[in-house]
Amino acid sequence: MENEKENHFFEPHKRILIKTPQKESATSNSVLAEIQPNFGPLTTPTKPKEISPGEPWTPTANLKMLISAASPEIRNRDQKRGLSDNRTGILEAKDCLHEHLSGDEYEKSQPSRKEKSLGLLCHKFLARYPNYPNPAVNNDICLDEVAEELNVERRRIYDIVNVLESLHMVSRLAKNRYTWHGRHNLNKTLGTLKSVGMENKYAEQIMMIKKREYEQEFDFNSDKSEEPTVKPGSGQNGHSDMCFVELPGVEFRAASVNSRKDKSLRVMSQKFVMLFLVSTPQIVSLEVAAKILIGEDHVEDLDKSKFKTKIRRLYDIANVLSSLELIKKVHVTEERGRKPAFKWTGPEICPNSTVLSPVTSFDSCDLEPSHSSKEQCAKNLFSATGKPNFTRHPSLIKLVKSIENDRRKINSAPSSPIKTSKAESSLKSAPFPSKMAQLAAICKMQLEEQSSELKKKVKMQLTRPTVHCQSLDFIANSEPNRSLASSQTPSLIQPLGVLPLIHSPLSSAVPVIMPHAHSGASYAIYLHPSQAQTVTPQNLNSTVHTVPCTNVTGIKGSAESITKVTTEKIANDVVKSDVTTKPGKALPTSEGQISRNEEREPTAERCLKRQNVLEDNSSKKKFKEDLKGLENVPATLFPSGYLIPLTQCPSLSTESILSHKENAGACSPNNRIYNSPITGVIPVTTSDLSAVNFPTFHVTPLKLMVSPTSVGTVPVVNSPSLPSSSHSIPVQNPSSAIVNFTLQHLGLISPGVQVSANAGAGSVPASPRTEPVSAPSETTGMQQGKVTKHESPVPGRGQVNGQSITVTTGQQPVPVTPKGSQLMTENFFRTPGGPTKLAPTCDDLDGAHKTSLGPLFVPQRKLEVSTEDVH
DNA sequence: ACCTCCCGCCATGCT
């Protein structure tokens, strides 16, 4: 049934393809697409090509619209082609950039492998859904649809979905259909996996392998033996092949699924994750992972081919996990040399799933993970529980309603054409996120295009670089969130060409609540964990930003940026280029610092990383060092905190997401994604702002997390928000605007900042991420907070604009939320990450923040951030 | 030359 429905909905346009997924070359696509009008059989055609020009509803359509709105160029192209694939559009856009091309020619050429990478695809995929979807809504995912929209073979979607499924971020409903759970269950799942991993003694196995390696070189053969000591299976074992670990409400429903449940990709993914969770450094090399995974299966086989295959699969999994920001690629330098490895950048998890977050607990479900692996293993196929899955707290429901309302408002807005995706249609709230995502995607595309152009230009001229950087930053920052709100970000980033990912995550910001002096409204401030740690009150000063309510998104991710940077060349490069240009103005100084600070990973992570870090590039180290230095420096600011108006936020994340739509629709820079629904439009916020101080926007947000590189971007500004601004630079403009927008939303950038103009725009980023869900309890405060913005550097007042903000007070944090018990550190971790965590964190944080914050507010610096280029 | 990992053939198993 469902399928049918789905098909109906979507398919109309989509269905073109024929069943065979096979290749499509991108190039060909366009052509085909045009041609194909059709519908294909419902079944799955894989190929994507979308065409459907018409349909408004599909996300694609929305994207198209957005894109077109955003960039006329693209539109033109499409027209020319007649196509409209989203994807294609994007790609094309790139081409266009190159332009020159008449198009076709170029088009074909384009999509480079990277553009087709699983990581990028995953980003796109994730961008379509909110990190913390409203349970109330229907969050169905139609694989065919997604494949079409993303213009990829269905096969690729399976790769993504399988990994997501292993984390219980999605669950299969039926053929072709999955339900998106987002990160609600993530912490729980991770906790469970950690428990299972512990049972299996993976840590020991890892150690053994390493030991052996060191001692000997590798002999794979020998490796196998590894187990001797450990025995993996001990625990329940069975594991070896262990069964797929399931969570109670998340079991696979579809029978079919069951059959292959234990098959590799899912199980491999879980095992791979377990390795990270169990190992101390949390850095796992592919080689070790492959050995362990093979070992379980059979110890022996050394086959090289088998090993190679395993590695290949691990790359696939790693790409998805990277997109989720759970891991990051690094290189471990061992005696032998550098080996590819991945570092866990996800939330710290307690062994039992339970631990983590209280929040989580509820969110997800009821269940608690059983830890016994056996149980887990037991496939709960039966679980019949209807969908036990996510039952949500009443509060959530309320949120949903509010969101919906917002949505309506938004929808009504002219700007957004948005179509809802099928899912949306089906669901209510869900759509927003997707829209957001779409928007993000669009932005990305635009950015990409622009970026490409920009890059060129930039090289030539430095001026605008910022944008790009920002985008990166965002990404970095946001990404972590991505799931949350951010999916967008990622997308944005991508455009850069960069990497997709970034992870960063975590950055969680710690929320602190403060009373707002002016408005009286209280705000929560989110600090980055990292910052928090590092930051002393003094630091805080610099960092804190106030934000108007709506959404806060956070910052996140900063820490990683560094690593990423180092690690990821691409990103770096891109960034660098951009950064370099950065206008000076803006935040130059601080930025770098900030970025560094931001970089910090969530504190916890950082610590770990530092300890562990084996690898890393010197560059990283350098950065870190730099950062450290910076951190210390009082002057610097970090934009770590966000202020969130408590008042507004009630709805929270979802709302924010919703708001997105609007923005998105607009395309205008401002628009973007994140806005809170309410604020939705940023401008709107003014009221809020006013309260906040925002008014002008000048406030710059803090940036926070920006990676150093990104920092540079900061300056971006240009106009981010402003529409007008967009204009400023022609080429970039749109993109820049978008970027700014995004950034702003994300909080990375302050609107005011530099930008030129207007700050007004002010959009605040909302962070979708916030997860409403989790928090019911906590929540409120926190969530609300999300919104924040950062301001720039200045704490208090500062900022240049004066926005100053509320921060000042800081002091009193208002009680709202926070309980504060915990340390910040933890909180810091990832706020973003898990909703669950967040909530708690927030509370905790608050307390902490308060303290810290108080001081924080003070700071004043502007942000300087920007610049820095950093390196 | 090595690292990544895309691509898509084709097996598997549900419908």
Added chain:
DNA sequence: AGCATGGCGGGAGGT
């Protein structure tokens, strides 16, 4: 039989 899934590994792009 047809189709959805997804294992698997050739081989190409990137560096």
